[in-house]
Amino acid sequence: MGGHFSSLLASDVAPGERVPVTVLTGFLGSGKTTLLNRLLRLPDLHGTAVIVNEFGAVGIDHDLIAQTTEGTILLANGCMCCAVRSDLVEALNRIAERTGPPLRQVLIETSGLVDPGPILRTLMADPGIRSRFELAGVACTVDAVLGMGTLDRHPESVRQVAVADRLLLTKTDLLEDAALLSPLVERLREINGLAQLHADRESQPQVLRDHIQARKSTHVAPTDTLFYRAQYAAGDMATDSTPQHRDGISTFVLVRDMPLPRDAFAAWLDMVIAMRGEDLLRVKGLVHQAEDPDRPLVIHGVQHLFHPPELLPAWPSADRRTRIVFITRGVDAQALGETLDVLVRRHLRRSPSTL
Ligand SMILES: Nc1nc2c(ncn2[C@@H]2O[C@H](COP(=O)(O)OP(=O)(O)OP(=O)(O)O)[C@@H](O)[C@H]2O)c(=O)[nH]1
Structure with a gap:
């Protein structure tokens, strides 16, 4: 086993007490800073660090954020898209190493113009960051x-x-008629049917607070609801779902009833x-692994x-099928599923006792 996923599987990283980091993104002017200010006015935000990333050398976003909560640290560290790795790593390390009240959660507000992919990659790839x-x-x-x-x-x-x-749908107060929202909601669902949609402006700061405070170790229930949402996104999940296309992005769910031999699954995902x-x-x-049928493996990429894959202590519902949701750019769902089946069959020919 030599690929990226296999090495994570082999390293057996424990979730531990790592500090949750939430990324707040959204296009220019879509209301990130406004929402952040409303969030910071809520109680119970002690130990929250906010990192503001701005486009251009002279940003003003950090000046627009009211520093109202005791124990909230604000950092402004330049343009996220061109210096994402060093800046973000440096900011997070600085936060982790500072003295003072314990750090409980971090929120990163991205610049409205960036693709958040590199930021997420930094959070997941840097070994020093991942350990904390x-x-x-x-x-x-x-x-x-x-x-x-x-x-x-x-x-x-x-x-x-x-x-x-x-x-989080912002500026709904400016809509003359709530029905005007439907085409946008439909479009958002086509691009990403997995995300929870929050149109109620009043509750959005609380929604964001609950999200930033959630630790992965307490995420068993949300993992389950993920798949109800996936079902909504992809229709019937009895078999692999038909990809939903929009904007060059397709969403589909790969479903397998049979337990998957661990090595075959890891080799497939590496590939x-x-x-x-x-x-x-x-x-x-x-993932329902043949070698550990009572504990589903959670994968997230x-x-x-x-991320280092995690074993849940038990299945969150009676449904023990492997279900993997893909949001991709142009990946062929059928070819992906067939490749998995080929690798599983090959594995079973070599080690028929796995099942
Ligand atoms: N009416 C109304 N105005 C809003 C709402 N949210 C944001 N705004 C206004 O929209 C404008 C842009 O909001 P910001 O919060 O600065 O948006 P942003 O996403 O941080 O913008 P950038 O930093 O440029 O990416 C401001 O004038 C806000 O007052 C809302 O829910 N309702």
């Missing part, structure tokens, strides 16, 4: 009035939506990552980087 921090998820603001036009004109805004766990890593915008799944 865990990616809690991505929240994305979408302007209820201008969102549709932005998605039409700016591919980076599509990518922001595609990688989000939560989509998929090596060949199509750049096009895997988001991969999330529960962004492009060619995956």
Whole structure:
């Protein structure tokens, strides 16, 4: 075993007490800073660090953020898209090493123009960062009035939506008629049917607070709901779902009833990552491993980087099928499934006792 996923599987990294990091993205002017300010006015945010990333050498976003919460640290560290790795790593290390109240969670506000992919990669790839921090998820603001036009004109805004766990519709108060929202909601669902959509402006700061405070170790239930949402995204999951295409992005779910031999599954995922890593915008799944049938393996990746996979103590529901959700750019769902089947068959010919 030599690929990216296999090495993670072999390293057996324990989740531990890592600090959750949430990325807040959203196109220019979509309301990130406004939401952040409303968040910072809520109680119970002690130990929250906020990293603001701005486009251009002289940013003003950090001046627009009210520093109202005790124990909140604000860092402004320049342009995320061209210096993402060193700046972000440096900012996180600085936060982790400072003295003072314990750090409980981090929120990174990205510049409105960036594709959040490199930021997520940095969070997942840097060994020093990974040992201290865990990616809690991505929240994305979408302007209820201008969102549709932005998605039409700016591919980076599509990518922001595609990688989000939560989509927060802003400026709904400016809509004359709530029905005007439906085409945008439909479009967002086509790009990313997995994300939770929050259109209620009032509750959005609380939604974001709950999200940034959630630790992965407490995520058993959300992992389960992920698949209900996936079902919504991809229709019937009895077999592999038909890809939903929009904006060059397709979403599908790969489903397998039979337990998968661990080595065959890891070899397949290594191969998929090596060949199509750049096009895997988001991969999330529960895997039924033949060698450990009672504990599902949770996999979670962004492009060619995956989190260390984690074993859940038990299946979150009676459904024990392997279900992997893919949000990709142009990856052929059928070919992906067939390759997995070939590798599993080959493995079983060599080691028939696995099942
Ligand atoms: N009416 C209304 N205005 C909003 C809402 N959210 C943001 N705005 C306004 O929209 C404008 C842009 O909001 P910001 O919060 O600065 O947006 P941003 O995403 O941080 O913008 P960038 O930093 O340029 O990427 C500001 O004038 C806000 O007052 C909302 O929910 N309702």
